[in-house]
Amino acid sequence: MALRNSRRMAAVGGALAVVLTAAACGSSDDGSGGGGGGxxxxxxxxxxxxxxxxxxxxxxxxxxxxxxxxxEDGPHIASYRPFEECTGVTINYEGSREFEAQLPVRVQGGNAPDIAYLPQPGLLRTMVDTGQVVEAPPEVEANVDENMPDFKEYGTVDGTFYAAPLGANVKSFVWYSPTYFSEGGYEIPTTLDELKALSDQIVADYPDGSVTPWCAGIESGDATGWTATDWMEDFMLRTAGPEVYDQWVNHEIPFNDPQVAEALAAVGEYLKNDDYVNATFGDVRSIATTSFQDAGQPVVDGSCMMHRQASFYAANWPEGTNVAEDGDVWAFYLPAETADERPVLGAGEFTAAFADRPEVKAFQTYLSSVEWANERAKTCGTGGCVTANTNADPELLTNPIDKLSAEQLTDENVTFRFDASDLMPGAVGAGTFWRGMTDWIIGQGDQETLDFIENSWPTS
Known part of the structure; x- marks a missing residue:
């Protein structure tokens, strides 16, 4: 039933606070239109x-x-249904593995979508530079000011607010099997040294290489390489610290700075070590051709013990997998150099509009509302998603990974930093950084990789 008693735009929802609310993800059959999951x-x-x-x-x-x-698309599509049913609008959802490459082409070709979910603030700036992004309506800005002001800066370009936060995720997680950890007598590491020692112990326990400490995959269509940048970012936070991390993001130190080289070398101790990775898929180079969705699956059957991936990976486990502390798979915090340090890497999406029709403004406002955040929580099933609008009803959160994510994001001892590649200029963060890390995985040296990315940094 469509409502016909008012045509005015107004903010939806009541007063909203600034706490991060987790909302789980579910499943779907495809990446376009019409349902699935939740x-x-x-x-x-x-x-x-x-x-x-x-x-x-x-x-x-x-x-x-x-x-x-x-x-991961099904719960999103399902969360639109009350809005569609009550207003009469139809939301046409299109998901693409080539999103980052195709969006600029579509915008420049006059075929922009009404709304795009931008996973990188750097890409938002690139899109704003085209002159095609529409400033967010006052109703959306009001919702963001009340609900999620800490994320507002990431949707702002040169003092103008364009894009409200949509999802948020925690990236500093290591997925593992509680069952296989228990059988092996392995304990959750609390420092990087303990993580390295655990990895070495697993290698020693399986000298035939039938089980490896880690599984990894960075293939993601035109976005191949992004999971390797996440490894790099997590280690920059841990080996260089948050202040240097900020300097790196803002290019106040060059990409080939010795502190960046130290972080890349630390990542290489894991991802470029044939003893450590991918018993199921192949040698180190198999990381480049293994999709990020498939990469963690060997954790379930015990052929690899750990997989570093974000909270949203919960939606990728096989149907029926029990994601819980005592279940088939669970996640622990990727430790820092000391047990007292708590750096956390995270990211999210932002809703940018390329049209200012009433129905587009209405949908933008809905996505920034408590109503949508609550609906998102209801429609999600398998966990691993977090909304940036977290004054939603906490009683709707039922999945353990959601609660774990919320704990990480609201812990007063945590030092949170947004994904570095997402904040960098689009040509770097969604371009040479991804490509450089992919080339690094298949054999390119550390210095050559860092120099390549540094030399690609825009001069203005």
């Missing part, structure tokens, strides 16, 4: 009162373009 929303059960302010949008459509594909 709860079905029955029209008769929907309270349309919160949507009255949007007015009658019957017969209109909003196109959404995003890098979020199966199995």
């Amino acid at each position: 709860e079905d929303v029955e029209a008769s059960s929907i309270d349309c009162a919160p949507y009255e302010a949007f007015g009658d949008l019957e017969g209109t459509e909003v196109s959404v373009y995003t890098s979020i594909i199966a199995p």
Whole structure:
């Protein structure tokens, strides 16, 4: 039933606070349009009162373009159903593995989507430079000011606010099997030295290489390499510290600075060590051709013991996998150099509009509201997603990985930093950094890799 009693735009939801609320992810069959995963929303059960302010949008459509594909897309699509049912608008969802490469092509070719979910603030700046991104409406900015002001800066370019935060995720996690850890007598490491010692112990326990400490994969279509940059960022936070990390992001130190080289060498002790990685897939170079979705799967059968990946990876475990502290798989915090340090790497998406029609403004506002955050929590099932709008109802959070993510993000002892490659200029963060790390995996040297990325940094 579409509401026809008002055509005015207004902020949806009540007063919203600034706490990060976790919301789980579910599954879907494909990356475009129409459903999959999460709860079905029955029209008769929907309270349309919160949507009255949007007015009658019957017969209109909003196109959404995003890098979020199966199995993580289903809960997103399901979370739109109350908005669609109550306003009459149709949301056309398109997920793509080539999002970062194709979005600029579409925008420059006059085929921009109405809304894009940008996973990198650096890409937002690139899109703003095209002159095609529409400034966020006042209703969206008001919601963000009340709900998630700490994330507002990432959606702002040169003092103008364009894009509200959508999702947020924790990246400083190591996935493992509690069962196989118990059988091996392995304990959760609390420092980087303990993590290295644990890796060495697993190698010693399986001298035939049938089980390796780590599994990894960085293939992701046109975005291949991004998971390797996450490793690099996590280690920059740990070996160089948050202040140097900030200097690196802002190019106040060069990309080939000795402190950056130290972090890359530390990553290399894991990802470029044939004794450490990919018993199931092959040697070190197999990391470049193993998809990030498939990379962690050997944890389930015990052929690898650990997989460093973000909270959203929970949606990629096989159907029926029990994700819990005493379940089939779980995650521990990637430790720092000392047990007292708590650096946490995270990221998220931002909703940028390329059209200012009423239905587009309405959908933007909905996505920044408590109503959407609550609906997202209801429709998600398998865990691993976190919304940046966290004044949603905490009782809706039922998945253990959601709660673990929320604990990391709200811990007063945590030092949080946003994903570095996402903050860097798009040509670097979503370009040469990804390519450089991919070439590094397949054999390029440390110095050549760092020099390549440094030499690509825009001069203005």
